[in-house]
Amino acid sequence: xxxxxxxxxxxxxxxxxxxxxxxxxxxxxxxxxxxxxxxxxxxxxxxxxxxxxxxxxxxxxxxxxxxxxxxxxxxxxxxxxxxxxxxxxxxxxxxxxxxxxxxxxxxxxxxxxxxxxxxxxxxxxxxxxxxxxxxxxxxxxxxxxxxxxxxxxxxxxxxxxxxxxxxxxxxxxxxxxxxxxxxxxxxxxxxxxxxxxxxxxxxxxxxxxxxxxxxxxxxxxxxxxxxxxxxxxxxxxxxxxxxxxxxxxxxxxx
Amino acid sequence: xxxxxxxxxxxxxxxxxxxxxxxxxxxxxxxxxxxxxxxxxxxxxxxxxxxxxxxxxxxxxxxxxxxxxxxxxxxxxxxxxxxxxxxxxxxxxxxxxxxxxxxxxxxxxxxxxxxxxxxxxxxxxxxxxxxxxxxxxxxxxxxxxxxxxxxxxxxxxxxxxxxxxxxxxxxxxxxxxxxxxxxxxxxxxxxxxxxxxxxxxxxxxxxxxxxxxxxxxxxxxxxxxxxxxxxxxxxxxxxxxxxxxxxxxxxxxxxxxxxxxxxxxxxxxxxxxxxxxxxxxxxxxxxxxxxxxxxxxxxxxxxxxxxxxxxxxxxxxxxxxxxxxxxxxxxxxxxxxxxxxxxxxxxxxxxxxxxxxxxxxxxxxxxxxxxxxxxxxxxxxxxxxxxxxxxxxxxxxxxxxxxxxxxxxxxxxxxxxxxxxxxxxxxxxxxxxxxxxxxxxxxxxxxxxxxxxxxxxxxxxxxxxxxxxxxxxxxxxxxxxxxxxxxxxxxxxxxxxxxxxxxxxxxxxxxxxxxxxxxxxxxxxxxxxxxxxxxxxxxxxxxxxxxxxxxxxxxxxxxxxxxxxxxxxxxxxxxxxxxxxxxxxxxxxxxxxxxxxxxxxxxxxxxxxxxxxxxxxxxxxxxxxxxxxxxxxxxxxxxxxxxxxxxxxxxxxxxxxxxxxxx
Numbered sequence: 001x002x003x004x005x006x007x008x009x010x011x012x013x014x015x016x017x018x019x020x021x022x023x024x025x026x027x028x029x030x031x032x033x034x035x036x037x038x039x040x041x042x043x044x045x046x047x048x049x050x051x052x053x054x055x056x057x058x059x060x061x062x063x064x065x066x067x068x069x070x071x072x073x074x075x076x077x078x079x080x081x082x083x084x085x086x087x088x089x090x091x092x093x094x095x096x097x098x099x100x101x102x103x104x105x106x107x108x109x110x111x112x113x114x115x116x117x118x119x120x121x122x123x124x125x126x127x128x129x130x131x132x133x134x135x136x137x138x139x140x141x142x143x144x145x146x147x148x149x150x151x152x153x154x155x156x157x158x159x160x161x162x163x164x165x166x167x168x169x170x171x172x173x174x175x176x177x178x179x180x181x182x183x184x185x186x187x188x189x190x191x192x193x194x195x196x197x198x199x200x201x202x203x204x205x206x207x208x209x210x211x212x213x214x215x216x217x218x219x220x221x222x223x224x225x226x227x228x229x230x231x232x233x234x235x236x237x238x239x240x241x242x243x244x245x246x247x248x249x250x251x252x253x254x
Numbered sequence: 255x256x257x258x259x260x261x262x263x264x265x266x267x268x269x270x271x272x273x274x275x276x277x278x279x280x281x282x283x284x285x286x287x288x289x290x291x292x293x294x295x296x297x298x299x300x301x302x303x304x305x306x307x308x309x310x311x312x313x314x315x316x317x318x319x320x321x322x323x324x325x326x327x328x329x330x331x332x333x334x335x336x337x338x339x340x341x342x343x344x345x346x347x348x349x350x351x352x353x354x355x356x357x358x359x360x361x362x363x364x365x366x367x368x369x370x371x372x373x374x375x376x377x378x379x380x381x382x383x384x385x386x387x388x389x390x391x392x393x394x395x396x397x398x399x400x401x402x403x404x405x406x407x408x409x410x411x412x413x414x415x416x417x418x419x420x421x422x423x424x425x426x427x428x429x430x431x432x433x434x435x436x437x438x439x440x441x442x443x444x445x446x447x448x449x450x451x452x453x454x455x456x457x458x459x460x461x462x463x464x465x466x467x468x469x470x471x472x473x474x475x476x477x478x479x480x481x482x483x484x485x486x487x488x489x490x491x492x493x494x495x496x497x498x499x500x501x502x503x504x505x506x507x508x509x510x511x512x513x514x515x516x517x518x519x520x521x522x523x524x525x526x527x528x529x530x531x532x533x534x535x536x537x538x539x540x541x542x543x544x545x546x547x548x549x550x551x552x553x554x555x556x557x558x559x560x561x562x563x564x565x566x567x568x569x570x571x572x573x574x575x576x577x578x579x580x581x582x583x584x585x586x587x588x589x590x591x592x593x594x595x596x597x598x599x600x601x602x603x604x605x606x607x608x609x610x611x612x613x614x615x616x617x618x619x620x621x622x623x624x625x626x627x628x629x630x631x632x633x634x635x636x637x638x639x640x641x642x643x644x645x646x647x648x649x650x651x652x653x654x655x656x657x658x659x660x661x662x663x664x665x666x667x668x669x670x671x672x673x674x675x676x677x678x679x680x681x682x683x684x685x686x687x688x689x690x691x692x693x694x695x696x697x698x699x700x701x702x703x704x705x706x707x708x709x710x711x712x713x714x715x716x717x718x719x720x721x722x723x724x725x726x727x728x729x730x731x732x733x734x735x736x737x738x739x740x741x742x743x744x745x746x747x748x749x750x751x752x753x754x755x756x757x758x759x760x761x762x763x764x765x766x767x768x769x770x771x772x773x774x775x776x777x778x779x780x781x782x783x784x785x786x787x788x789x790x791x792x793x794x795x796x797x798x799x800x801x802x803x804x805x806x807x808x809x810x811x812x813x814x815x816x817x818x819x820x821x822x823x824x825x826x827x828x829x830x831x832x833x834x835x836x837x838x839x840x841x842x843x844x845x846x847x848x849x850x851x852x853x854x855x856x857x858x859x860x861x862x863x864x865x866x867x868x869x870x871x872x873x874x875x876x877x878x879x880x881x882x883x884x885x886x887x888x889x890x891x892x893x894x895x896x897x898x899x900x901x902x903x904x905x906x907x908x909x910x911x912x913x914x915x916x917x
Contacts (some may be wrong), residue, residue, distance in 0.1 A: 017291055018536075022298055031587070201422070220292040
């Protein structure tokens with residue numbers, strides 16, 4: 001392995017229905033089609049050297065997913081990003097790539113928090129605002145999630161850094177198809193959630209709103225991860241690639 | 255992404271675009287489908303957007319096909335037949351083709367609840383809006399899924415209830431060589447290779463539409479029938495004898511042939527598809543670039559319908575295969591290549607092909623594979639070549655019969671010595687695991703024939719351990735029940751009853767494990783006898799079986815090829831409710847032996863095989879007489895080439911694969 005590259009990619013529109021493994025397979029094939037000189041591991045079944053960092057759940061769109069690639073021959077990051085984006089299906093979009101300097105810290109460690117946008121078609125602003133207020137005021141909000149080992153209780157409140165009703169969705173050209181239908185209300189929730197174990201996911205936050213305020217969205221929500229990275233004390237998310245790109249921490253990205 | 259204009263999404267699903275007004279775009283059902291996807295399992299399979307998918311402008315073409323593989327997406331997407339036709343049709347400027355697959359029951363329920371029709375994954379257009387629905391049946395167990403798709407598409411299940419607004423429902427694939435059980439649900443069936451057939455059918459539909467659809471649906475079907483190679487069931491009447499057998503199948507109008515012929519695409523180098531393979535986002539059963547290195551097979555294994563109905567052998571040349579692999583990999587990014595055919599090691603240039611491909615892809619992490627091959631040490635050498643890249647795919651052989659006697663009956667000529675020697679070669683060449691396929695319930699079989707499998711397996715391990723000097727060699731015995739198929743010498747045979755099959759499978763398991771030390775190194779996989787009996791009902795059924803299929807479907811039958819969904823009881827109950835009125839039953843269709851005078855339900859469908867030759871081959875089977883391959887020994891008059899005006903097309907061309915020039 002001669003060099004490492006980190007890249008940010010988006011899952012937009014219908015591509016949010018790909019699971020993480022679906023994406024991984026598509027990405028490996030894209031590497032071949034784009035002619036990226038990815039390094040392979042040793043052993044009986046060599047794998048391409050790709051490591052993924054905290055992938056979004058199936059059904060969730062994202063503007064900020066990250067992975068790291070090992071290369072066996074040098075390739076300029078910008079060219080790599082462009083070549084990959086060209087061969088990947090529309091909706092799986094490589095946004096940027098940066099070379100990883102020697103001695104750089106772990107990418108996964110920098111992903112301290114995510115910012116989520118949750119669109120709730122059929123819900124008016126008022127009930128959502130009341131539920132959010134109740135959620136914020138609570139010390140703990142226990143919710144249940146079904147795991148392979150059965151039902152498990154976790155506290156949805158502790159991991160949530162900020163939560164508010166959004167005024168405008170971050171939508172349109174950047175996120176692919178419009179979600180709403182004219183004439184139908186659609187309240188939008190915006191929250192920043194710390195990456196903890198066990199993870200608190202957007203549907204856990206929604207469960208929390210149901211627990212504290214009886215909020216029941218009439219149709220399944222559309223969730224988008226807007227950003228993930230290091231968390232400031234003011235609850236903002238920074239670009240996790242900034243340190244690699246130019247050695248200095250970046251301005252906030254979310 | 256999709257080039258479809260959205261009209262209001264609140265229009266009800268029955269309000270499809272007016273068929274007469276071709277300037278109106280057909281709406282996509284995506285806005286109605288999308289909210290349902292978070293509620294179902296593996297939603298990505300319904301989303302489309304695969305690499306290689308083609309979405310053409312609806313209004314810019316004259317003829318529109320929906321192509322269906324009637325099983326789940328994960329099985330249907332890799333299917334070569336559908337991929338080839340998809341490309342062949344979309345290459346025509348005046349035609350478009352899109353794909354649809356069976357939806358799982360969870361989505362089916364939601365679609366019914368919310369009024370979402372059967373859709374294509376390419377652009378999510380309703381299947382009912384297309385001119386033709388072409389369904390490819392590799393297996394009869396997809397019949398109930400066909401009914402679900404028709405129902406969800408708003409297409410009346412019975413052909414006679416359809417009008418000019420409904421697509422023509424056309425079946426293809428191997429099971430279409432006896433489509434009688436679904437004859438009532440089909441408008442037409444095509445036997446044999448589809449490439450030229452779909453183009454010819456498209457031409458006829460285009461001319462009929464352009465002329466203003468004269469004579470309606472009936473006239474269109476007549477035009478198709480007059481080609482003499484499209485079977486239109488409604489133009490044939492079936493009369494029955496008092497004892498339940500068929501008396502005759504005859505045309506009920508002029509201009510329709512007494513027998514419908516199969517089609518054969520010659521010169522496969524001129525049809526190098528697929529060029530742009532479909533690369534799914536969802537996980538599918540095969541994730542590789544597959545190239546058919548030849549079609550047809552004349553080894554003459556008597557149980558094998560595929561070999562019998564795809565004659566003669568037509569090879570692709572080594573250079574065509576090389577080019578297809580090169581482009582297919584570049585276009586897809588797959589890291590595995592499958593060299594497919596019914597018996598790949600029989601290709602006249604296989605050795606040069608394998609070593610040429612292995613040379614080209616050495617060090618590139620591309621793995622090459624052959625499907626299960628004849629028991630032949632040569633095949634181990636080939637497999638060695640293919641695994642030079644380092645990735646060793648599994649080795650599978652198909653002796654099919656446990657005793658030499660039964661192997662002569664089925665015409666699979668391999669001696670026990672050859673078998674042992676081949677598998678030992680595999681072990682000494684580095685394989686640790688070998689799979690062996692067998693069948694149970696073959697004609698004339700006794701318990702002893704099946705028990706011989708255990709002896710064989712023990713001998714394989716014993717010899718393998720001795721040759722390699724280690725105990726670390728394994729083999730897996732995989733065995734299923736034999737189902738007699740139409741257009742084979744065994745089409746008259748009595749199917750073995752499930753109880754007998756299950757009994758023999760049980761005996762075999764005991765026999766394998768009777769030796770603890772050897773048995774420990776032998777894996778054993780088997781299929782129960784009951785699903786095979788139903789496969790038998792469908793494979794040699796006639797039109798009366800259609801009512802059974804419908805009843806099973808109405809009581810919830812779906813995905814009959816999947817163990818979790820198949821219900822034997824449902825089929826037994828449906829057969830018991832429907833068949834007595836005709837004086838027949840489930841056993842009559844399956845475990846009953848037919849004699850030479852009986853009219854078989856598929857006799858009016860011509861695979862080219864001379865029926866006297868088939869009967870003679872059946873008698874030879876019972877007499878344990880072997881038959882050689884006509885590629886290398888004189889023609890034995892099976893009848894195909896003279897009656898179909900075809901010929902064997904094989905090499906060698908003498909060419910070699912040159913190294914790829916770097917880009």
